Amino acid sequence: MKIVSSSDWRDAIAFEVPVLVADVVPGEPTRCVACGTDGALIERTELWAVKHRHPKHHGGFVRFYCETHKPAVAPPPPAPVEVKRARSAAPRAERRPSTPKAVAVTDRPMRTMCPDCFVEVSAGGDCGMCGTQVV
Numbered sequence: 001m002k003i004v005s006s007s008d009w010r011d012a013i014a015f016e017v018p019v020l021v022a023d024v025v026p027g028e029p030t031r032c033v034a035c036g037t038d039g040a041l042i043e044r045t046e047l048w049a050v051k052h053r054h055p056k057h058h059g060g061f062v063r064f065y066c067e068t069h070k071p072a073v074a075p076p077p078p079a080p081v082e083v084k085r086a087r088s089a090a091p092r093a094e095r096r097p098s099t100p101k102a103v104a105v106t107d108r109p110m111r112t113m114c115p116d117c118f119v120e121v122s123a124g125g126d127c128g129m130c131g132t133q134v135v
Contacts, residue, residue, distance in 0.1 A: 010051060010062050018048040018070050025049075034069035042066055 009025050021030075022044040029041040048070045051062045065071065111120045112134050114127035121127050121134045 010059065013049060013051040013062060015051050015053055015060060016071075016074060018050050018065070018073065020045065021047040021049045021064055030064060032066035032069055033063040034065060039066075 013019055013024060025044075027044060029043050030047065031037065031039050031041060032047065047064045047066060049062050049064055050071055051060045054060050112125070113119065114121050114130065114132055114134055116132055117127055117129040119127060119129050125134050126132075127134060
C-alpha cells in the first residue's frame with residue numbers, strides 16, 4: 001500500500017517565509033502558537049503563518065504567529081563557490097600499468113547431472129530431487 005499525502009492550502013506556502021493567515025486560509029480569529037492557549041484571540045489579518053521543515057514529514061508543518069513572535073526571515077544561504085586548485089609544480093608519479101585479473105580456476109571435477117532436474121547427482125548415482133538412477 002502506498003501512502004500519499006493529500007494536497008491542501010499548506011502546500012502553497014513556502015518554507016520559513018511568513019505569510020498573512022488571512023491570505024492563506026480565511027476564517028475565525030485564532031491564537032498565536034507562542035502566546036499559548038491563555039493568549040487572546042487575534043484576527044487572521046494580524047497573524048502570520050510560517051511553514052517549518054519537519055525531519056520526518058516532507059510537507060512540513062504550519063504555525064500561526066502574532067507580530068511580536070513572528071520569526072525573522074533567514075537570509076538565503078550563499079551560493080557555493082568553486083575553488084580552483086593551483087597546479088602543483090611537482091610532476092606526478094607514473095602510474096603502474098594495471099595487471100590483468102587472474103581467471104578463477106576450478107580444480108573440482110565435473111559431476112554427473114540429472115537429466116530431469118539438472119541437479120548434480122550423488123556419488124552413488126541417485127538424484128536427490130526426483131530419485132532417478134543416473135549411470
